[in-house]
Amino acid sequence: MKYGIALVAGLMTAGILGTSAISDSHADKAVLAAVKARQSxxxxxxxxxxxxxxxxxxxxxxxxxxxxxxxxxLAALSKLDQSRLWPQGSDNAALGDETTEALPVIWSADSTIGQKAMEMSEAAVALEQAAGGGLDSLRGAIGPLGKSCGSCHETYRKAQN
Structure with a gap:
């Protein structure tokens, strides 16, 4: 009887720990899936x-x-809901530089990432309206898009060597 209780208690403990490990593993998989999706x-x-x-x-x-x-x-991509692509802990400090170049500052309280994303979306929509109107029209609209992309990368992406 004593061994039976110990066996049941041991199995319950293993089950609880196993469930916890599976949950942790699932969370890691979810974070890595989000990183892969945003990199895509x-x-x-x-x-x-x-x-x-x-x-x-x-x-x-x-x-x-x-x-x-x-x-x-570009305009369509900029309008996709990205809220699930940027979970806490999906930065290069948490996951390593080999996994992501996203800096932890993205999640800081004073982050301007939302504003920068909106500016990029507005520039992409303007480019969409201009791109088919001739080479000069394209050239006039691509600069603001590049500037919006660059301003975000300068602040929120690990510097390129």
Whole structure:
């Protein structure tokens, strides 16, 4: 009987600890999934900006249809709900530089990340309206988008070497 009680108590303890470990593991998976999703979104931004920037610099022949599509992609991406992509503890101090370049300052009380995201979205919408209107129109609208992206990266992303 004594051994039976000890066995049951041991199994219960193992079950509780196992459940806790599974929960912790699940939380880690959720944070890593959020980081992967936001990095994927940033990759899509870069892919579309690369085409538009190449056109603006004259490295890629201007194509109104392609420019409009890329700018439309940027505007749509900027409007996605990102609230679940930035959980607390998904910064480079918590996860390491190999996982993310996001700095912990994003989550500080005085963070301006929301304002910067809104400015980027406004610049993307303006670019969407301008991109198909000719090369000069594209060139005039891509600068503000680049500036909004850069201002966020300067403040909230680990410096690039």
């Amino acid at each position: 979104q940033m990759t899509l931004y870069a892919f579309n900006i690369g085409l538009l920037g190449g056109m603006a610099k004259g490295e890629i022949e201007y194509d109104a249809t392609a420019a409009s599509a890329a700018a439309g992609n």
